[in-house]
Amino acid sequence: MRRTHEEDGDPARAPSGTPAPDPGHAASGSPAADPARAPASGTPAGDPVRAPSGTPTGAPSGTPVSGTPAVGPARAASGTPAAAPAPGTSAPVPGTPAADPGTQRLGHGPLRYGPALPGSGLSVPPGIVRAALAAAGTEEAAPVGGGPDLLRAAAGYWERRGARARPDRIAAAPGGAPLLLAVAAALGGDVLTPRPCPAWWLPQARLLGRTTYTVPTPAECGGVPDPYALLETVRRVRAEGGDPRLLVIAVADDPTGTVAPPELVHEAVEAAAGAGLHIVSDETWRDTTHPASHGREPEPARPAGMAPDRVTVLVDLAGALLPGDWPAAVARFPATAGGGALHDAVLDVLAGTGARIAAPVAAAARHVLTEPAEVTARTTASARVHGRIAAAVHDTLRRAGVLALPPTAGRHLYADLGPLRAALAARGVTDAQELEDHLGTLLGMPAPGGHRFGDALTSLRVRLDTAAFLGTDPRLRAQALTVPDPLEMPQVKRALTRCATALDGLRADARRREPTS
Structure with a gap:
């Protein structure tokens, strides 16, 4: 059985579209239920961990703790040995409810407002600037979910990468966060993510009042949960009456900067699909793989090809293609009846929240998605x-x-x-x-x-x-x-x-x- 980061204690190890079934139903392929097992809450008893504000934690088991950090021993960073539990705490469980870190000490600002996506530190290519300026004089409001030209450009972007894409199964929004929030709102239920994960994922579920669970990653990479830990987390959450429906993954990861090996992505996707979860594959950093010093650069896997009826692909263009403060993102939904229903529900949420892309940014997004030579x-x-x-x-x-x-x-x-x-x-x-x-x-x-x-x-x-x-x-x-x-x-x-x-x-x-x- 593959070790997760929480189990990896070898210092010499080289780092190398549908709702879930009945909440009480055990996850397909998950370990057999054991009445003696501890609850899924993942909040070990013992000495409280200090919150940023200086107040100790003290929330009931199994619930997010507003204004406090997640309780538990420090997990090793991707590919590193796990740290020993702090005095008075117990060992970690496979999945833990993510606590709302709340507000930092005065001078640091609320945690939920940062940090931003890592920027390029480089100037904006002239062609992108010209595209934005050309659209700056219009007063016409962009359609919710993106205009036809933008959606066709997004479809072409994915087709050039070997994925079938229909414009009527694509939605655009002013950034990845509003788009992920809309997907989570449309699906309902609890949300699962790998641990660690991008800083902007968990706040979207918290805004909706959803419980979020973070699951350890394999020792080789970040971005995807260990499949056994994922299945165990789903089993325990459902046994306690929870309703896990959405798993968010990243084949090229923030914060670890790693690309998950295809076989690990396949195992995680297979486990999630077997457990009845819908998957959002955040592929924001797909186009930023580093040239290899020898051999070929890593090619991120394609989860949508592994479970085409259960994977929505999301790309925040402010990651690789647009400046960080030009918010635009696109999502591709499954080409099924369920995918169409999810797409329509997401558009309803975007409309209700007024999440439209400003015309100049939409024009710039359309430009980069067509991938002219200057952009590539x-x-x-x-x-x-x-x-x-x-x-x-x-x-x-x-x-x-x-x-x-x-x-x-x-x-x-x-x-x-x-x-x-x-x-x-x-x-x-x-x-x-x-x-x-x-x-x-x-x-x-x-x-x-x-x-x-x-x-x-x-x-x-x-x-x-x-x-x-x-x-x-x-x-x-x-x-x-x-x-x-x-x-x-x-x-x-x-x-x-x-x-x-x-x-x-x-x-x-x-x-x-x-x-x-």
Whole structure:
């Protein structure tokens, strides 16, 4: 049986459209029910974990805790050994209800407002700007779900990737968050995600008052749940009267920056479909895979081809193709009667919430979805730059004793500083929020903590965004697209040196605190 991150304790391991059936029905293929098993709540008893506001947790088992972090021992970051449970806590269960982290300490702002998707740090290609400006003078309101030209462009985008796409089964919205919220509202029921997951997923379910459950990922990658843990979570939730209906996955993941192997995606999709779940496959980062130093770059799997009647594909264009503050996203629903009904229900939610894409942004979205040469060249060049920086940052982390999976997509990577816990504690850093503050100061760049991505506040994990290593000068950032090696640019060298110096200092402190034999 494959180990999950919560079970992986080997330090030498190399990181390498339909509602669910009756809630009381056991998941197909799930382990046999055991009356003696613990409940699915995943909230272990013991000493409370401190909330960001300084108040202890104390919610009943099995319910989300407003204003507190998820209770439980820190889970190891993707591909890393699991941390030991905190004193007074029990071992984790396969799936835990995600607690609403609520409001951070004064000065940090509400957690639900950030962090944003990792940006490219590069200028907007001229063709995208021209497309937006050409539509800026119109007063005509865009249709709910996107106009015909935008929907045809989205269909062409998917068809070029080998997927059948019908414009009448596609919907567009002003960003991935409103679109995911509409899908969750249309489906109803509880929501499951991998742990960790993108910061913008869980708030959508919370806005609807839905219970969300986070499930451990395999040790090899992020983005998809371990299939056995998923089935066990579904079984327990239904045994307690819950109603799990939706699983959200990402074949190219935020925050870990990994691409899930096709066989793991297939196992997770097969388990979810057998359990009667609908699946949203977030493929925002599909087009940002890093060029491989040898062989072919990783090709993300296609969940919709594995369970075509149960998978809705979502792409937030502000990830790979548009600037981060130009909100536009598209979703492709199953080409079945059930998929059509879900599509129509999503349009109803979008209409009720007034979620229309502004005309200039819709025009820009249509432009990038047709993939002119300028856009594809920029996407390729950007992936090369961010892939080089991500690999260098990962090497810096590894040499300092920090745990992280090698990033293969996106503009980010996920670091677990658990091995440096003693050194950090000596500096007053004992949780993810304090680590976010401390590293942000040390590195001179944002370092959002793992608690923002569904991990426990007690974990010492952060996401590092590669765009921050390009500096702040737009002119120098643009040069990164054309230089032979962006790592040779002065501002990139300075940022990498600052990162290495900060982490090496922590590593040295940790070694001084190691017990002598």
